[in-house]
Amino acid sequence: MTGKQIQQSRRSGAYRGAVLTTAPLITTAVDKWSTWLKGIGRSERTVETSTSNVWRFVHGLPAFGVGKATVDKITEGHISQHVNNLDSDMKYSSRKVILSSIRSLFYYCVAEGWVLRDPSMLVEVNLNALTHQQKEIVSRGTFTLEEYRKVYREADGFWKYAIALAYYAGLRLSDIAQLEWGSLAEDNAVIVWTRKGRKRVHVPINATLTRLLKKIPKSDARWVFPKQAEIMQAVSRRALLSTQFRRICDKAGVKGRVFHELRHTYATNMRKKGKTIPHIANLLGHANLSTTQIYTDH
Helix, strand or coil: CCHHHHHHHHHHCCCCCCCCCCCCEHHHHHHHHHHHHHHCCCCHHHHHHHHHHHHHHHHCCCCCCCCCCEHHHCCHHHHHHHHCCCCCCCCHHHHHHHHHHHHHHHHHHHHHCCCCCCHHHHCCCCHHHCCHHHHCCCCCCCCCHHHHHHHHHHCCCHHHHHHHHHHHHCCCHHHHHCCEHHHHCCCCEEEEECCCCCCEEEEECCHHHHHHHCCCCCCCCCECCHHHHHHHHCHHHCHHHHHHHHHHHHHHCCCCCCCHHHHHHHHHHHHHCCCCHHHHHHHHCCCCHHHHHHHHCC
């Protein structure tokens, strides 16, 4: 099919699958893409973050009114101008996340046959335009053994289990809060399908953590911590868990720590025990070894 025939087919809406159909408004495309993300099981937090990133891009489109632009009119120039906005003090990592969200949208649009190619694939974050501070990753600390013990002693209920699971198994708070009983079915190990990376991790655990987990009372057929699972699944309430942990740290006299640093501590401790970066990455559910390197460089 010639280029002219493709353009004619585009206008008629006859070019489908490997070919084009009539491109919808960008606003319609975003709504359909967001629904698709939910349908394939992306977490509420991921969907919320991704759609928020894309809506900011859509509302900032310089060449069209928001309600008038069709998705096939968006170019790599529009995307690059948004991602590489020189007036923004946004960090490199945040710009990468925004670009990833836009790429997800256009992946969907290509699959729907609304565009022939993904313009976002021609865009990269311009490192040369960023300051040193914008390029630097915010460093996370690690808990000393004494800090861990103080916080653990101050905690009770869910938090006692959560703190131990993060310290001895490296689990994220989101995965701990939504643990299912099947994750604890194997002795001396925790098996989790991670909410963020959607990866299966099999983490060996020591006798101390094994004994502690056997003490968890069972009040729900599926969820180990039903109350926390409900909170974690409600995007508007999720920050409550971080607030609760901060209060425990304050009472224990441990300042400036966040829950995720327990995960960093686990990775650092594994490295000190001689475990390789690929092995630690597998335990943490990381797809990228450079991410694991960040966790262990303390």
